[in-house]
Amino acid sequence: MSAIRFDGVSHRFDDGLVVDDVTLELTERRIGIVGANGSGKSTLARMVNGLVTPTSGTVTVDGLDVARHGREVRRRVGFVFTNADTQIVMPTVREDVAFTLRRHRLDAATAAARVDAVLDRFGLADLADRPAHRLSGGQKQLLALAAVLVGEPAIVVADEPTTLLDARNARRIAEHFATLDEQLVVVSHQLELLESFDRVIVMEAGRIVADGPPEHALDAYRALIG
Numbered sequence: 001m002s003a004i005r006f007d008g009v010s011h012r013f014d015d016g017l018v019v020d021d022v023t024l025e026l027t028e029r030r031i032g033i034v035g036a037n038g039s040g041k042s043t044l045a046r047m048v049n050g051l052v053t054p055t056s057g058t059v060t061v062d063g064l065d066v067a068r069h070g071r072e073v074r075r076r077v078g079f080v081f082t083n084a085d086t087q088i089v090m091p092t093v094r095e096d097v098a099f100t101l102r103r104h105r106l107d108a109a110t111a112a113a114r115v116d117a118v119l120d121r122f123g124l125a126d127l128a129d130r131p132a133h134r135l136s137g138g139q140k141q142l143l144a145l146a147a148v149l150v151g152e153p154a155i156v157v158a159d160e161p162t163t164l165l166d167a168r169n170a171r172r173i174a175e176h177f178a179t180l181d182e183q184l185v186v187v188s189h190q191l192e193l194l195e196s197f198d199r200v201i202v203m204e205a206g207r208i209v210a211d212g213p214p215e216h217a218l219d220a221y222r223a224l225i226g
C-alpha cells in the first residue's frame with residue numbers, strides 16, 4: 001500500500017480554519033472518513049491529490065510532496081467526486097474513459113484494450129457509445145469510477161460517492177469498492193459503507209477526534225452525533 005502522510009496540516013478558507021493541525025499516516029487498504037457537515041472531510045480528502053493545498057504543513061504520497069509534485073501525485077491518486085456530472089468531460093462513455101489516458105503515452109491499441117477492459121468490468125460495455133450525460137445517476141457514478149481506474153492509480157479517493165444514488169446503486173458502488181485492489185480513501189455519511197473498512201477517521205471542527213477500526217470509530221461517531 002502507499003503511504004499518505006499529513007504532517008501538521010492546517011487549511012484556512014476566508015472564514016476560518018477548516019483543517020486544524022492534522023498529523024496522520026494512512027497506510028491501510030481501505031480508509032473511511034466521517035464527520036458532521038462542515039467538519040473538514042472534503043478539504044482533507046482533496047489535499048491527498050492537491051485539489052486543495054495546505055495553508056501550513058505538508059501532505060506527501062509515497063514521499064512526494066503533493067504541493068510540489070502535483071502532476072506525479074495525481075497520476076497515483078484518482079479522485080471520484082460526489083456528483084459524477086462534474087467529472088464527465090467527453091461526449092460518449094468510451095471517450096470519457098479514454099480521456100484519462102491522453103497523457104499516458106500508450107499506443108492506440110493498448111489504450112483501447114485498457115478502456116474496453118474497464119468498461120467491461122463496470123458493466124458499461126453495452127453503453128460505450130452512448131452520450132455520457134444521458135446515463136442514469138448510478139451509471140454515471142460507475143463511469144466516473146471507471147474513468148479513474150483506467151489510469152491505474154495506486155490510490156482512489158472518493159468524496160461521498162454514493163450520496164446521490166438510490167440504495168441499489170449505492171450497493172453496487174459498495175460492491176465495486178470491495179473488489180478494488182487499489183488503496184481506497186472514502187468520505188461518507190453512509191456509515192454502513194465503511195463497516196468493512198480497515199480504519200475510520202472521525203473529524204470534528206477540522207480535527208481528528210477518533211481514529212481506529214470501524215467498530216470503535218463508528219461507535220465514537222454515533223456517540224458524538226447523538
Ligand SMILES: Nc1ncnc2c1ncn2[C@@H]1O[C@H](COP(=O)(O)OP(=O)(O)OP(=O)(O)O)[C@@H](O)[C@H]1O
Nearest residue numbers: 013014015018035036037038039040041042043044
Ligand atoms: N472553497 C471554499 N471556500 C471557502 N470555504 C470553503 C470552501 N470549501 C469549503 N469551505 C468551508 O470549509 C468548511 C469545511 O468544508 P468541507 O467541505 O471540507 O466539510 P465536509 O466535512 O466535507 O462537509 P460535508 O459533510 O457537508 O460535505 C465548511 O465550513 C465550508 O463552508
